[in-house]
Amino acid sequence: xxxxxxxxxxxxxxxxxxxxxxxxxxxxxxxxxxxxxxxxxxxxxxxxxxxxxxxxxxxxxxxxxxxxxxxxxxxxxxxxxxxxxxxxxxxxxxxxxxxxxxxxxxxxxxxxxxxxxxxxxxxxxxxxxxxxxxxxxxxxxxxxxxxxxxxxxxxxxxxxxxxxxxxxxxxxxxxxxxxxxxxxxxxxxxxxxxxxxxxxxxxxxxxxxxxxxxxxxxxxxxxxxxxxxxxxxxxxxxxxxxxxxxxxxxxxxxxxxxxxxxxxxxxxxxxxxxxxxxxxxxxxxxxxxxxxxxxxxxxxxxxxxxxxxxxxxxxxxxxxxxxxxxxxxxxxxxxxxxxxxxxxxxxxxxxxxxxxxxxxxxxxxxxxxxxxxxxxxxxxxxxxxxxxxxxxx
Amino acid sequence: xxxxxxxxxxxxxxxxxxxxxxxxxxxxxxxxxxxxxxxxxxxxxxxxxxxxxxxxxxxxxxxxxxxxxxxxxxxxxxxxxxxxxxxxxxxxxxxxxxxxxxxxxxxxxxxxxxxxxxxxxxxxxxxxxxxxxxxxxxxxxxxxxxxxxxxxxxxxxxxxxxxxxxxxxxxxxxxxxxxxxxxxxxxxxxxxxxxxxxxxxxxxxxxxxxxxxxxxxxxxxxxxxxxxxxxxxxxxxxxxxxxxxxxxxxxxxxxxxxxxxxxxxxxxxxxxxxxxxxxxxxxxxxxxxxxxxxxxxxxxxxxxxxxxxxxxxxxxxxxxxxxxxxx
Numbered sequence: 001x002x003x004x005x006x007x008x009x010x011x012x013x014x015x016x017x018x019x020x021x022x023x024x025x026x027x028x029x030x031x032x033x034x035x036x037x038x039x040x041x042x043x044x045x046x047x048x049x050x051x052x053x054x055x056x057x058x059x060x061x062x063x064x065x066x067x068x069x070x071x072x073x074x075x076x077x078x079x080x081x082x083x084x085x086x087x088x089x090x091x092x093x094x095x096x097x098x099x100x101x102x103x104x105x106x107x108x109x110x111x112x113x114x115x116x117x118x119x120x121x122x123x124x125x126x127x128x129x130x131x132x133x134x135x136x137x138x139x140x141x142x143x144x145x146x147x148x149x150x151x152x153x154x155x156x157x158x159x160x161x162x163x164x165x166x167x168x169x170x171x172x173x174x175x176x177x178x179x180x181x182x183x184x185x186x187x188x189x190x191x192x193x194x195x196x197x198x199x200x201x202x203x204x205x206x207x208x209x210x211x212x213x214x215x216x217x218x219x220x221x222x223x224x225x226x227x228x229x230x231x232x233x234x235x236x237x238x239x240x241x242x243x244x245x246x247x248x249x250x251x252x253x254x255x256x257x258x259x260x261x262x263x264x265x266x267x268x269x270x271x272x273x274x275x276x277x278x279x280x281x282x283x284x285x286x287x288x289x290x291x292x293x294x295x296x297x298x299x300x301x302x303x304x305x306x307x308x309x310x311x312x313x314x315x316x317x318x319x320x321x322x323x324x325x326x327x328x329x330x331x332x333x334x335x336x337x338x339x340x341x342x343x344x345x346x347x348x349x350x351x352x353x354x355x356x357x358x359x360x361x362x363x364x365x366x367x368x369x370x371x372x373x374x375x376x377x378x379x380x381x382x383x384x385x386x387x388x389x390x391x392x393x
Numbered sequence: 394x395x396x397x398x399x400x401x402x403x404x405x406x407x408x409x410x411x412x413x414x415x416x417x418x419x420x421x422x423x424x425x426x427x428x429x430x431x432x433x434x435x436x437x438x439x440x441x442x443x444x445x446x447x448x449x450x451x452x453x454x455x456x457x458x459x460x461x462x463x464x465x466x467x468x469x470x471x472x473x474x475x476x477x478x479x480x481x482x483x484x485x486x487x488x489x490x491x492x493x494x495x496x497x498x499x500x501x502x503x504x505x506x507x508x509x510x511x512x513x514x515x516x517x518x519x520x521x522x523x524x525x526x527x528x529x530x531x532x533x534x535x536x537x538x539x540x541x542x543x544x545x546x547x548x549x550x551x552x553x554x555x556x557x558x559x560x561x562x563x564x565x566x567x568x569x570x571x572x573x574x575x576x577x578x579x580x581x582x583x584x585x586x587x588x589x590x591x592x593x594x595x596x597x598x599x600x601x602x603x604x605x606x607x608x609x610x611x612x613x614x615x616x617x618x619x620x621x622x623x624x625x626x627x628x629x630x631x632x633x634x635x636x637x638x639x640x641x642x643x644x645x646x647x648x649x650x651x652x653x654x655x656x657x658x659x660x661x662x663x664x665x666x667x668x669x670x671x672x673x674x675x676x677x678x679x680x681x682x683x684x685x686x687x688x689x690x691x692x693x694x695x696x697x698x699x700x701x702x703x704x705x706x707x708x709x710x711x712x713x714x715x716x717x718x719x720x
Contacts, residue, residue: 031683031684032684034684035456035682035684038456039456041460057684060457060685061685062457150667202573205573205577205578206575206576206578206666206667206670212576213576217548222548354683355683355685361668361669
């Protein structure tokens with residue numbers, strides 16, 4: 001960040017005495033901090049990083065400045081992945097710009113795969129389960145593939161991977177599609193990883209991929225790093241937290257995309273990532289945008305993304321085979337070619353997923369043995385209700 | 394110093410003060426005047442927010458309304474009707490009521506038994522037991538919850554480890570070593586919470602009962618013993634009737650406390666993610682304050698919660714007044 005501030009001072013001499021204060025906040029505190037800043041009118045930032053699923057909702061709350069005209073004249077704007085820029089618009093106005101992105105895939109260990117006689121990474125669900133069982137047979141006491149119930153961003157890949165949708169827009173209204181046969185196949189496959197295949201431990205019920213919500217230890221990430229979980233679903237950014245647990249198996253870590261039901265292409269991965277937005281109440285909006293343009297220049301954004309295990313949002317930076325060479329990144333790079341966001345970028349998604357936790361609650365009930373059809377139908381009607389609350393997105 | 398005070402007494406201001414004093418005395422206003430500062434403070438920090446909350450509960454008040462991005466709209470009873478239509482509200486209410494229904498009697502029974510024990514022990518032992526028990530009571534809820542979180546942790550928690558070392562015929566064939574108590578279901582989570590809450594709240598009951606027991610004349614027990622009454626009979630014929638007012642207050646307080654359990658639940662069930670393990674407190678917090686917050690809905694829920702507690706409180710106060718226990 002220091003280098004970026006230097007560039008900012010050089011590129012915009014009028015700000016050469018402007019001090020830039022960077023406040024690193026824990027990711028899970030971000031919405032609380034925004035809420036406090038908005039409701040008190042104090043302590044708000046000039047610029048904030050946002051999760052790309054946060055942006056439409058936060059913009060709808062009136063928190064972000066409208067930067068439509070700035071983005072139009074932004075010279076790097078044309079190179080940015082168009083769909084991701086479109087994600088940051090609400091009713092035709094731009095409220096943020098994509099900063100870096102990432103997709104989830106499945107982490108595995110090359111040594112374990114070789115020892116269990118698995119020669120190629122699984123490309124279908126059947127292969128995925130077979131391989132998980134092979135690994136468990138070879139490594140008794142471990143589990144094959146972690147399936148935490150509170151993990152919407154991975155569960156959607158299984159819904160999409162069977163050709164289903166979470167919800168689609170028809171005539172300006174959201175229609176929830178969790179109970180179509182395709183979506184149900186994906187939901188059932190995920191819950192069966194625990195229920196019938198027994199490749200995931202029951203302790204992940206009610207947990208996120210990082211453990212009990214709010215806790216900082218005891219999750220599937222830790223188990224993978226310790227070697228008690230053979231395959232683990234997460235993005236490349238997990239590497240730093242895996243390293244913090246144990247580097248014992250690091251040289252064997254590798255990744256492959258989440259398979260689709262019948263292959264050969266991977267399931268669409270949720271295109272996660274972060275945006276940069278200018279705070280609506282900021283007194284320095286012009287300066288803020290100027291700084292955003294420096295932070296999010298193709299070279300700076302790419303450096304920052306690589307540093308953290310993310311992908312840049314610029315098409316030119318993504319092409320060129322730089323990522324396919326690394327064992328950890330190559331699987332994720334493959335997954336990055338098949339992505340989807342909708343409906344995780346709809347205005348009410350925060351309410352559906354954070355406040356009401358519709359998909360996590362559904363998955364948890366299923367893993368606890370609730371009736372399949374009734375549970376999915378209930379989640380489906382709740383989802384449709386929430387997505388259509390208020391004005392159209 | 395003495396000179397200054399003497400001078401002050403001589404000033405005309407003092408005679409005005411005397412006249413005001415006479416007015417206060419004539420109308421017997423002194424008690425009310427003494428209450429004014431406290432009431433003023435309460436009105437400022439409690440009544441005014443309460444009025445605000447009442448107003449919000451009939452509005453769609455959220456962040457856009459705070460920032461001025463959207464106008465405030467009156468929604469009538471909309472916040473209330475949507476709450477009553479939400480199955481999760483009824484689930485969290487049921488969990489709250491069942492939890493209180495289990496924890497309150499348990500706390501009272503354990504507390505009373507320990508209180509009776511303390512009364513029989515010699516001074517040194519009684520002091521030792523009382524201090525040990527009160528340490529549990531003095532444990533802050535956060536520290537207690539973290540302690541229990543580790544005890545019941547699926548990755549090497551002491552309870553899980555102990556259960557996994559026990560023979561199967563005793564504890565069943567569950568895989569106890571990796572058993573997740575806190576997020577896999579309401580029954581498991583509230584079992585842990587019951588132990589935690591009973592552990593931290595029985596000492597208060599015990600000490601209160603002990604204080605009550607000290608007021609019971611020893612002759613009564615002596616007479617009962619001479620007549621050959623069993624301890625069970627002594628308790629129900631002598632101790633319980635005499636301590637009834639104390640038991641009523643303790644019962645009422647326990648019900649209110651156990652309805653209000655929030656910290657421990659929040660920490661043990663994993664924040665706001667496990668919705669089928671919500672009690673009313675978590676439900677209200679989730680609806681009112683998770684992003685995007687809905688202060689209107691939160692206000693309506695707080696009012697519903699307050700009314701439920703009021704019904705319980707008023708019910709008990711009425712019966713106890715009728716029985717003459719509190720007069």
